[in-house]
Amino acid sequence: MDEAADRVQDVEVSLLLEGVHQVYGYDFRDYADASIRRRLAHWLAESPFETLSQAQSQLLRDPQLFVSLLRGITVNVTEMFRDPPFFKTLRDQVVPFLKTYPFVKIWHAGCATGEEAYSLAIVLNEEGMAGRYRMYATDIDEAVIATAAEGVLRLSEMQKYTRNYQKSGGRASFADYYTARYDRAILAAELKSAVVFAPHNLTADAEFGEMHLVLCRNVMIYFKPALKERCLALFDASLAGGGFLCLGMKESLERRALATGYEELVPNMRIYRKRYV
Amino acid sequence: MSEVGLVTVGVSSGGLQALKLLLGSLPADFPLPLLIVQHLAPESGDGMARLLADCCAIRVKEADELERALPGSAYLAPANYHLLVQRDGLMTLATDGYVSFARPSIDVLFESAALALGPAVIGVVLTGANSDGARGLAAIKAAGGVAIVQDPADAEASAMPAAALAATAPDYLLPLAEIAATLQRLAQRGRGARHV
Ligand SMILES: C[S@@+](CC[C@H](N)C(=O)[O-])C[C@H]1O[C@@H](n2cnc3c(N)ncnc32)[C@H](O)[C@@H]1O
Numbered sequence: 001m002d003e004a005a006d007r008v009q010d011v012e013v014s015l016l017l018e019g020v021h022q023v024y025g026y027d028f029r030d031y032a033d034a035s036i037r038r039r040l041a042h043w044l045a046e047s048p049f050e051t052l053s054q055a056q057s058q059l060l061r062d063p064q065l066f067v068s069l070l071r072g073i074t075v076n077v078t079e080m081f082r083d084p085p086f087f088k089t090l091r092d093q094v095v096p097f098l099k100t101y102p103f104v105k106i107w108h109a110g111c112a113t114g115e116e117a118y119s120l121a122i123v124l125n126e127e128g129m130a131g132r133y134r135m136y137a138t139d140i141d142e143a144v145i146a147t148a149a150e151g152v153l154r155l156s157e158m159q160k161y162t163r164n165y166q167k168s169g170g171r172a173s174f175a176d177y178y179t180a181r182y183d184r185a186i187l188a189a190e191l192k193s194a195v196v197f198a199p200h201n202l203t204a205d206a207e208f209g210e211m212h213l214v215l216c217r218n219v220m221i222y223f224k225p226a227l228k229e230r231c232l233a234l235f236d237a238s239l240a241g242g243g244f245l246c247l248g249m250k251e252s253l254e255r256r257a258l259a260t261g262y263e264e265l266v267p268n269m270r271i272y273r274k275r276y277v
Numbered sequence: 278m279s280e281v282g283l284v285t286v287g288v289s290s291g292g293l294q295a296l297k298l299l300l301g302s303l304p305a306d307f308p309l310p311l312l313i314v315q316h317l318a319p320e321s322g323d324g325m326a327r328l329l330a331d332c333c334a335i336r337v338k339e340a341d342e343l344e345r346a347l348p349g350s351a352y353l354a355p356a357n358y359h360l361l362v363q364r365d366g367l368m369t370l371a372t373d374g375y376v377s378f379a380r381p382s383i384d385v386l387f388e389s390a391a392l393a394l395g396p397a398v399i400g401v402v403l404t405g406a407n408s409d410g411a412r413g414l415a416a417i418k419a420a421g422g423v424a425i426v427q428d429p430a431d432a433e434a435s436a437m438p439a440a441a442l443a444a445t446a447p448d449y450l451l452p453l454a455e456i457a458a459t460l461q462r463l464a465q466r467g468r469g470a471r472h473v
Binding site for chain 2: 006032033034035037038041075077084218221222225248250251252
């Protein structure tokens with residue numbers, strides 16, 4: 001592969017993403033290159049097309065083909081209590097602050113199929129906050145939002161989730177939170193009652209008002225720096241003074257525009273508290 | 278376009294010993310960055326990177342999101358994250374599901390390097406008991422890069438180098454002890470540099 005061929009591939013990727021944005025409204029133009037290129041290459045290899053420009057003409061006309069591309073380039077992987085130490089810190093060091101409010105509002109951006117939202121609901125309920133919070137769990141992908149709202153997980157994951165739950169400081173038995181039915185685990189209604197699942201697109205939509213806690217983990221890791229900044233500004237506009245912003249374990253506010261307005265609660269847990277102005 | 282050249286390394290069981298020898302044999306001024314996927318349990322910390330840092334002349338650390346890969350430095354993928362590299366030499370992390378039964382996955386690193394930097398990439402598959410890295414090494418070769426495989430007979434676990442051999446014809450099939458010297462020769466000759 002020489003440099004000219006490299007350049008052609010760059011052009012093909014950006015033309016395709018531009019076309020997809022204009023025709024279908026999905027904006028991947030500011031997503032990090034490395035991941036999207038790898039995923040496009042895999043999709044292309046499975047498709048009947050030789051090049052992305054060849055695929056483009058049909059992609060822009062055939063919504064079904066576009067859906068296959070969309071499924072190929074989006075990443076919805078999640079799990080319950082991913083990073084147990086994070087959930088432990090949330091439980092031990094953030095919830096005590098949240099409990100000082102009569103009612104708490106939470107925005108969970110990029111919730112995928114909802115496992116993190118339900119994990120958080122378990123923590124809040126166990127810490128005595130049931131009935132005192134509402135969580136808005138959002139994602140760009142309406143298919144995962146529908147799955148999330150059902151609250152049904154694969155039974156085969158329960159062993160791993162039970163371990164994660166215990167390591168995160170769980171106070172009860174994880175089995176209390178679901179009913180097994182065939183190969184599915186149906187989550188308890190008490191976990192769903194305070195969670196509202198809704199579509200929201202971080203590249204285009206507006207902020208949520210007066211939140212006390214915003215979680216957005218492993219979503220901006222797929223974005224270019226400019227889009228990361230846009231999201232962070234959105235979260236900042238959504239958070240009340242003294243509110244908390246939680247990022248993924250490998251994301252940080254370092255070198256980001258709003259770093260000075262926040263203080264890190266515990267080193268390496270990626271939990272930041274917004275300063276009062 | 279930048280002139281980054283890059284060594285990518287995939288290793289699994291037997292990795293600590295293998296990396297000690299490989300990285301420990303490179304001089305502090307080794308002219309290329311090394312990006313490494315060592316299979317790890319999901320909750321491992323950066324203990325391995327620290328251990329290696331203590332016994333190597335080159336710098337060794339866990340890769341951070343959007344960190345620039347520098348010459349004379351080796352970067353390990355963090356546990357539970359895929360490591361990818363961009364055309365501009367910045368590294369990125371991803372939480373995609375398991376690829377080739379692994380996260381971090383060698384295939385993901387190798388494919389991203391092949392896509393981003395094509396002929397400027399040297400891929401190295403070392404000891405391991407699975408077949409991650411085979412598809413990625415083939416992608417590196419197909420993009421004009423250099424493929425190095427540890428001789429399965431020399432590897433603590435032979436399955437991974439054997440799978441790599443089955444997937445692609447390597448440019449070098451070597452015992453571990455000779456790989457560092459080969460990397461230095463290649464780096465000096467400008468293989469692994471963008472403009473050859
Ligand atoms: C890797 S998942 C992270 C899930 C979960 N937060 C976790 O850490 O386990 C990334 C999610 O971000 C969503 N996403 C991607 N682009 C988005 C956008 N522009 N707006 C909102 N959500 C987006 C994807 O649909 C996907 O569900």
